[in-house]
Amino acid sequence: MLSSSRRAVARLFWRLSRWTLRSEPVPQRAGILIGAPHTSNWDFVLMIAISWRLDMDIRWLGKHTLFSGWKGPVMRALGGIPVDRRDPSRVVLDVLEHVARGEVFHLVVTPEGTRSGDGWKSGFYRIASEAGLPVTLGYVDRTTMTTGLGPTLELTGDVGADMDRVRAFYADKAGFNPKLRTEPRLRSEPDGV
Numbered sequence: 001m002l003s004s005s006r007r008a009v010a011r012l013f014w015r016l017s018r019w020t021l022r023s024e025p026v027p028q029r030a031g032i033l034i035g036a037p038h039t040s041n042w043d044f045v046l047m048i049a050i051s052w053r054l055d056m057d058i059r060w061l062g063k064h065t066l067f068s069g070w071k072g073p074v075m076r077a078l079g080g081i082p083v084d085r086r087d088p089s090r091v092v093l094d095v096l097e098h099v100a101r102g103e104v105f106h107l108v109v110t111p112e113g114t115r116s117g118d119g120w121k122s123g124f125y126r127i128a129s130e131a132g133l134p135v136t137l138g139y140v141d142r143t144t145m146t147t148g149l150g151p152t153l154e155l156t157g158d159v160g161a162d163m164d165r166v167r168a169f170y171a172d173k174a175g176f177n178p179k180l181r182t183e184p185r186l187r188s189e190p191d192g193v
Contacts, residue, residue: 019147057106135153167185
């Protein structure tokens with residue numbers, strides 16, 4: 001559970017913000033939380049505000065250089081997990097170990113990145129499938145100035161069908177910077193699916 005000071009900061013943020021928080025109920029078990037469309041680093045601020053307001057224990061993955069020097073303790077306190085991109089396979093194993101120990105947290109994954117534009121990375125799908133975790137669809141939509149949590153999905157193993165449900169949810173979500181939004185399609189997914 002989060003400290004009362006975090007909840008107070010989150011309440012103040014939402015009171016002063018032009019953004020509106022709209023949310024489905026927070027899943028009570030560990031899971032993957034997709035942050036999309038991820039079109040700006042400002043999404044990080046909204047993600048923290050959402051998690052603190054909804055009393056969610058989140059973790060997120062960041063390149064290991066973000067955790068050097070004075071930034072390290074701050075990033076870890078905000079839920080950051082450093083990732084050495086030279087050995088990305090270790091990330092899945094680390095997450096699975098935490099879940100196996102019974103830890104309840106939501107791993108925030110931004111599958112499209114802020115600079116890609118060539119489809120979503122499939123890491124969230126692989127982690128959720130291997131660990132048997134549900135996937136909650138978090139969103140940012142500047143056109144309506146809303147953000148929050150959408151539905152939580154149990155993956156079926158049928159990648160095309162699962163991604164069709166993801167695409168349907170995000171079809172009208174524009175992100176913080178709408179011109180940078182990409183279609184929710186896994187890079188490994190056939191175009192015709």
